[in-house]
Amino acid sequence: MAQSVRLVLLIACLQGFIYAVHSKCDGKCVPLAECHTSDFGGENFFDLRAGIDDEVEVDCDHYLEVCCDEGDIVTTRRPSDPESSSPKPRDGGSPGGSSSFENCGIRNKDGAGFRITNAQNEAEFGEFPWMVSILTINAFDEHDSKYLCGGSLIRSDVVLTAAHCVVNRTTEKLTVRAGEWDTKTTNEVRPYQDLLVTDIVVHENYNKAFQFNNIALLYLEREFDADEHVQLICLPPQGKQFDGQNCVATGWGKDNFFSENYQVILKKVDLPIVSSEQCQSDLRKTRLGPRFALHNSFTCAGGEEGKDTCTGDGGSPLVCEDVDQPNKYYQAGIVAWGIGCGQAGVPGVYTKSSLYTNWIEEKLNNRNSDYQGPF
16 A cells, blocks of 8 residues: 555646646746736747757747736637637727728738747638638537538638538538648647538539539538638739749648548648640640640649648638739639649649639629629
8 A cells, every 4th residue: 555655646646746847837838818917028929849849948838828927817719609609809909900890911921919939831820810610510419529621711601612612411410610720739820610510502513423523612601700811812804814923722631642530730831823725735744644624714823742721621712822912912723623732743733713703703793782892
């Protein structure tokens, strides 16, 4: 018995020692939004390796927590609280960085509320505020949902995505999440928002066998609340070309074709737009064969080894910067299909968004005569 007691005490002492070495906080570790203090300076940087890499010295085990004095801790309501979809204001200010949907297509290159270090292909929090995830709801548990596809917010209550993601699905089993970033935590400075899908509009000429006209709109139960990390992407003018531009794709899809898991943190991949002629030529060298013809509803991007969208990225946006207006982005494509992922000389294939701007406007105008379009 005495030996067992000594063993338990020894284990307890060791655990305390390990915690003291690993976490140096002399207050309490809480999410940044729950610490009412200005001691962190003008910008907050979080190391993605914190709590994982022993070489990184940190105050708190979780990379999105800060060491806060007990007297500075404030309570916030997380996304699961039905009374609020935003944290309480800090310092008497507004709950978020924006209370309205402003100019579309504005990328937050420095993040929204904090920045990350030691990133590989991870996006900053709120960097692409139009990015949404489409989730399927468990029929027996409304709080249990699974990631299905990506999408983009083109109006405060409308999402653009790929038809293959939602065809033959019913609205009561779909929800859209805006403002998401790290899917394994709710410690971000601003919470995500969930809304139910009330209607699905798949393009009338969608070809399921060959993925032609692979585009769909999701109408939501109400408008999302605008915030710095929840904004709109711009639709391109009908027929606009992006050939030769370097663009960006985002999503929570897999790293490569053989990976077992989706990304935890939203990833971003810089990809060059490939001309239709070059794309068709490249794809003819794959198992598609020398007679493959690229349909005009597609555009292509990538072809660099190790840089690509992949399984799980379907429906996610490919966006390109306006050459005349820095930091304004248009949606050039929707992740559609590909031959493997990240193979050299094999571009990914995207639905060509600019081919459908008129179609999208027609559908939206039929729902709302006051619609002016996110341009």
